[in-house]
Amino acid sequence: MLNLQLILFLIFGALAVAGGINMLRSRSPIYGALSLILVMGALAVLYLLLGAEFIAFVQILVYAGAIMVLFVFVIMLLNAQPLPPHERARFARRLGLPAIFILLGILAAAFALRYSRARLAAGSPMFHVRSIGQALFHQGLLPFEATSVLFLVGIAGAVLLAARPETQSSGTDTPAVKAADRSGL
């Protein structure tokens, strides 16, 4: 039990890091999106290990399912090609990688020092869907309702932003012009 958890953590943690590195390496947005789906799947397994079954399934359904499908759809719609690497200043090329490692070192050192004694108890899932639902609809009712308003505003905003601006001569356009128009976004 004890070793199995560690092994699963190492496998799926390595998968998540590999996905993240691949996201960073790839120039093409579609490979970045697919790597992110890998990261999200690996994280869902880690959530299961941490006893958060509800969050693990929501991660798969909402994040890896809905959100990433939207990403891939937009990448395909815009036909996003890899861009040539842009010119960077010399200090950015020299100091970029060390700066990233310094940030990582600070984070890792802070976590390792502050929580060196902390151990996660092994065992069955602690947060069942029932208790999540009770907490969500008792303590979290107001934020829950607020997010529904947020969603409504988000839907309206997305439709407004992505809709084509209506041209006045749309009635006089020939079908061929309209089709050409549509294919070019």
Place this chain on the structure above:
Amino acid sequence: MIPLSYYLILSGILFTLGVAGFIVKSDLISVFISIELMLNAVNLSLIAFSHYLRDMTGNLFVFFVMVVAAAEAAVGLAIIIAVVRNRQTLSLDEMDLMKH
């Protein structure tokens, strides 16, 4: 028993990769993907703390982060479509309307 710090360091690694992608990437969609990676990294640390402290609040937080991320992705991708329609490019270097 896995030390809590393993999960936190993994979350730190993913967050750092997200920061690096956010800075390095030269197209709009990849920058957006990097932001999602950072959100996921923070979610992992929240769930790990929730397990360690045996407190439900971390799970609720992650739920709301996901909800807000979904709304953010919808609006953000609509903005990207609008930008590409107006400027015919995804390159961040060419989006300099506010600079001049």
